[in-house]
């Protein structure tokens with residue numbers, strides 16, 4: 165039986181992946197803050213749970229120290245999204261909150277769980293295709309996901325000699341409580357079921373970069389290759405439309 169640890173397993177993409185891996189016969193360690201959701205998940209024979217807040221570095225380190233199970237796969241998926249609504253009153257507390265959860269908290273989880281990944285195992289980071297282009301109001305979220313993308317690519321180089329493969333997952337829009345809060349149009353939005361299926365397929369092939377849905381993330385990826393002046397023009401047009 166293979167073992168996967170998933171952060172952010174109490175909602176959205178992470179919850180769907182936890183249920184799907186458990187159904188496929190994996191032992192799942194589901195992580196999150198929501199105790200009720202964790203208890204519900206743990207009623208499944210194949211799912212154990214671990215409760216912690218991404219911003220509690222001491223607790224994450226303690227969980228890492230106490231952890232005894234060898235892991236085939238670790239998916240660092242937990243994250244939050246908040247937008248800067250008034251750039252002239254740039255909310256540094258908001259910026260700090262998002263970076264602390266999405267970047268520092270994810271790095272703390274990497275520090276705690278990498279020592280438990282088996283030789284030949286895998287580590288995945290969930291970033292976002294939002295970091296491909298400079299979207300307005302996304303200063304904090306986009307910056308946090310750009311950091312995750314770099315972290316994933318860099319750590320992949322250092323983990324290669326340890327025979328641990330690293331994947332970066334860059335979703336487009338997926339229907340979850342996180343996107344339910346958005347008040348703007350979300351083209352080519354997919355279900356958590358589709359996202360989970362495509363992410364799990366990519367991970368089984370040990371793909372370095374898993375982008376889902378493919379068409380939307382490919383378009384964003386291509387636009388992200390353009391000169392910054394053109395990206396800026398496109399981003400301004402999106403604000404005005």
Ligand SMILES: NC(=O)c1ccc[n+]([C@@H]2O[C@H](COP(=O)([O-])OP(=O)(O)OC[C@H]3O[C@@H](n4cnc5c(N)ncnc54)[C@H](OP(=O)(O)O)[C@@H]3O)[C@@H](O)[C@H]2O)c1
Pocket residue numbers: 171172173174175176177178195196197198199216217218219241242243244245265290291292293294334335336337338339340341342343
């Ligand atoms: N949905 C999309 O369209 C989309 C697109 C691109 C990237 N992503 C990324 O995909 C990941 C999952 O997003 P989602 O859409 O599935 O969101 P979601 O439904 O809001 O789920 C977020 C998960 O992260 C956990 N989490 C958030 N802050 C936490 C904290 N401080 N400590 C511990 N756990 C925390 C939540 O746990 P609790 O509920 O227990 O607090 C929850 O399980 C995120 O990294 C997100 O940025 C999503």
